[in-house]
Every structure is written in C-alpha cells, then in structure tokens.
Amino acid sequence: MTLPIDPVANLSALIRCPSVTPEEGGAMGVLQAMLEPMGFSVDRPVFSDADTPDVENLYARLGDGGPHLMFAGHTDVVPPGDAASWTYPPFSAEIAEGRLYGRGAVDMKGGIACFVAAVARLKAESALAAGSISLLITGDEEGPSINGTSKLLDWAVARGEAWDAAVVGEPTNPNELGDMIKIGRRGTLSANLVVKGRQGHVAYPHLADNPVRGIMTLLDALLDPPFDQGSEHFQPTNLEVTTVDVGNPAVNVVAETARASFNLRFNDNWTAETLKAEITSRLERAASERRLRPTASADIVWEIAWRDRPSPCFLTRNDALSGTLADAVEKVTGRRPNLSTSGGTSDARYIKDHCPVVEFGLVGQTMHMVDENVALADLETLTEIYRQFLLDWMARHAER
Structure with a gap:
C-alpha cells in the first residue's frame, strides 16, 4: 500500500483540481483517495440553502476512541483572475527554483497536503497513538460560508461526533514558518x-x-x-x-x-x-x-x-493545545512562535463553539495573489511540525 507521505505530491494533486469556490473541482475526490487507504472513513455531504449554490464538503475519521483531534480546512480557492498574468498556469502545479506554483498553494491546499502527509508518516511508522483523528474540510470557505463548516459541524454532531481540540491549517505565518500561531480572532x-x-x-x-x-x-x-x-x-x-x-x-x-x-x-x-x-x-x-x-x-x-451573520470575537485559552503546538514548532524550526489574534476571520469562528481551536499553517505572503506559490522546503517543514504535534498532543492526552 502506497501512503501519501510526500506533501509535494499531495499538494500537486490538489492544485490540479480547479476547485474555484463553490465548485468541488475534483479536490474532494483526490483527498478521499489519499485518506481511505490509511483507514479513514470518508463522507462527502452536500449542503444547500436558498439563494446560494450547493456545496460539497468532506468529513473523514480515523479511529473510534479518544482523545479526538480535528484538523479543519478548505479545498475551495478564490478565482485565479487572468490566467495569462500567471508565470505558470494557475492549476498546473508547476515546480520551479524550489517553489510550487498554483492557486491554493498556501490558502489552503498546502496545509491539507502537509497534514495528510504527517498522518501518513505516522501510519507508516506504526507510531499513531490510540485515539482518533478527523478531517473537517469544506468547499465553502472562500464563498459565502453558508453551506460549509457551520453546517458540516452540525451534521457531524448529529452523528455523535465530539472533539477534544482542533487545528485549522490556514496560512498563519507572516514571514517564516514558526512565526505565528493564531489563538483567536477579532x-x-x-x-x-x-x-x-x-x-x-x-x-x-x-x-x-x-x-x-x-x-x-x-x-x-x-x-x-x-x-x-x-x-x-x-x-x-x-x-x-x-x-x-x-x-x-x-x-x-x-x-x-x-x-x-x-x-x-x-x-x-x-x-x-x-x-x-x-x-x-x-x-x-x-x-x-x-x-x-x-x-x-x-x-x-x-x-x-x-449585514447578516456578524462574527464574534473569541480567544482560545488552552495551553494543552497552543502550548503543545508551539513546542512542536520550536522543536522542528528552532523558533518559538508568537501567539496572535491578528488578521481577518476564519472558520475557526464556528469550531470554537465545539472545542478549543488554534490555527497554524504556511507562510501567507502570496495567498490570493497571481503566482501564488510555496517553498518546497516549507511543505516538508510544516509536515514535520504537524507530525511532531500529533505525537506530542496524543501522548499528552493519553497521560490524563
């Protein structure tokens, strides 16, 4: 069995799916094909609402006991604009001079690709601790956010799902990997x-x-x-x-x-x-x-x-989550990240009602821009950060 341990290959496959919000574009299918060989159960519910497009989402779970960690994110991307303005076609996933180009490279298919690779590496090493890991992935984060994470959470809870903590893989670092973890949002x-x-x-x-x-x-x-x-x-x-x-x-x-x-x-x-x-x-x-x-x-x-649906301000006060993630970042990069609440909103605003949530992902300098791209080295580093965090967080909860 070949496991998706290479984040570059994972991200390339996801970028080649033109999942411009609200279109699924094949991205959920690609992700499902990565997860099922590792033993994840996968559901892909579609949600609807008046005057909004139908949106396909994905929920996957590995394991059936606690502790239960959620990774949340989105496969939908903003439109690329004029494709002729790009150095490489926006959905071609070209690699040049140590960087991978394409719409969604950092926002946020890259984070998903790295988390999947981290789980796959632990699976290959037989190092996954007892407990459960789930992925809650929407196709409606860049759109109106009506048929996405909020409804997917309600759908999962109705099926009996509950989580001890969550990590959102949005690009949180302003300059270098290890700069910043988001522990809340205005x-x-x-x-x-x-x-x-x-x-x-x-x-x-x-x-x-x-x-x-x-x-x-x-x-x-x-x-x-x-x-x-x-x-x-x-x-x-x-x-x-x-x-x-x-x-x-x-x-x-x-x-x-x-x-x-x-x-x-x-x-x-x-x-x-x-x-x-x-x-x-x-x-x-x-x-x-x-x-x-x-x-x-x-x-x-x-x-x-x-306007409808204002978003509340929130702050995650959970050292077991933010501290363990910060420790993992420091172990891998040598830098201690700042704990920040800067920036705009994210789907963490929905997740915070269900469990403690923090955000950590790639460097966000090129998100939503022409020639959005990510350093191959950063993909490897983020994968190792997620891997270390999974080891440490599961072990910390197993001791309780």
Whole structure:
C-alpha cells in the first residue's frame, strides 16, 4: 500500500483540481483517495440553502476512541483572475527554483497536503497513538460560508461526533514558518448606511439638502474618536469605510441619496450588539450637527442596515493545545512562535463553539495573489511540525 507521505505530491494533486469556490473541482475526490487507504472513513455531504449554490464538503475519521483531534480546512480557492498574468498556469502545479506554483498553494491546499502527509508518516511508522483523528474540510470557505463548516459541524454532531481540540491549517505565518500561531480572532461587523437629502440645483443650496454633507458628517462620527485602545490579547477595534456612493453623473445637481458601507474588526471589549448600540448612538448624536450643513433646517435623515451573520470575537485559552503546538514548532524550526489574534476571520469562528481551536499553517505572503506559490522546503517543514504535534498532543492526552 502506497501512503501519501510526500506533501509535494499531495499538494500537486490538489492544485490540479480547479476547485474555484463553490465548485468541488475534483479536490474532494483526490483527498478521499489519499485518506481511505490509511483507514479513514470518508463522507462527502452536500449542503444547500436558498439563494446560494450547493456545496460539497468532506468529513473523514480515523479511529473510534479518544482523545479526538480535528484538523479543519478548505479545498475551495478564490478565482485565479487572468490566467495569462500567471508565470505558470494557475492549476498546473508547476515546480520551479524550489517553489510550487498554483492557486491554493498556501490558502489552503498546502496545509491539507502537509497534514495528510504527517498522518501518513505516522501510519507508516506504526507510531499513531490510540485515539482518533478527523478531517473537517469544506468547499465553502472562500464563498459565502453558508453551506460549509457551520453546517458540516452540525451534521457531524448529529452523528455523535465530539472533539477534544482542533487545528485549522490556514496560512498563519507572516514571514517564516514558526512565526505565528493564531489563538483567536477579532469579530467582524458590517453595515450599509443611507442618508436621504433633497435634490436641487447647486446654485441654490438653500433649496436642497445635500446628502453628501450629511454622510460625511456621520462617517466622521464613526471614525473618530477611536472605539478603544485594544486589550491584552487584541488590537484596537477598527472601522473602515469601504465604499461611498452617490450615483450622480451631473455636476450641477445636488443628489437625493448618498450611501456608504463599512466594516469593523472588533476586540473583546465589545460584542456585536454592544457595538451596534455604540454606532447607533454616535449616528444619532451626529445627525443634529450643522457644521457641514449651514443652510440645513433639520437633522440628517439616515438609516442603517446591518449585514447578516456578524462574527464574534473569541480567544482560545488552552495551553494543552497552543502550548503543545508551539513546542512542536520550536522543536522542528528552532523558533518559538508568537501567539496572535491578528488578521481577518476564519472558520475557526464556528469550531470554537465545539472545542478549543488554534490555527497554524504556511507562510501567507502570496495567498490570493497571481503566482501564488510555496517553498518546497516549507511543505516538508510544516509536515514535520504537524507530525511532531500529533505525537506530542496524543501522548499528552493519553497521560490524563
């Protein structure tokens, strides 16, 4: 029996599957073919929802006792853009000068390829300790994340699955392998803001109510003062205005409506609900300002629509998990990783409701870029980190 012990071969096979979200693209089949010869049971449930595409997912388990460790990730990738801009075709998995090129190389087929290789090596060495290992892999992380990890977790729990800990293989390292383990994530909250004015001629501003002045006033109130100064484990809460739109092609007409969208990344000083209340309070206070509207006779007329499914802020406080992984990183690389909560969201936000979860994967410098690529040496190093972690984590839990 040939086991998938080579992460380069594993990743090459996965990259050659054009699994642009939400398409499966053959990636789940390739992964299943790697796992079943090692004794994994494999299921590939498909989930559906209104106004979203159906998505195929994969759940695989090896063993039937505890402790039970989950590895989570995704095989879907973002579109490659103009393939002609790539040095090598984005799904060809070309190797050049010690690097493997292709969409998904680091985000995050590379992490999956390395974890599979790590398990295969332990299997070949007859070194797998008692317990269970599962892979929870979605095809809907880069998409709307409706028919992916959240539903896959519910599906698995309904079948009696429970986990002691989880590792997500997202690319967490900013510069070198061993830089960073993610032990939490900031929350995210988005909204659309609309200001209603009164259309008119620019030469007669007293007869109009310019919504641009109004929306500038409201956005200024959201941007200053800062929401907080950060906390022990998290950066300061930050609001970014992502679009301001009036849709007015005429230079001599005051528009009737102005729109803006914004996103916040918030720390553990807030919940989505307390942050909504703070934003609403700021808008209500600012609506009466006349500084930018000297001819206005009434408050700014505004409304806000919150986007669906805000993500909570969370922090994993589990030294048995983060400490064991950090030890494994240090044993293999000689570097002690920082424990961080920086960056955006990930599917760890769903997993944290089921078990302690941390994230560790490849260097993320080229993710989502043209010519996304990974060093072959990094694939080998990450495989050995995962292998060492599996040995140490299973042994630590066996002692309990």
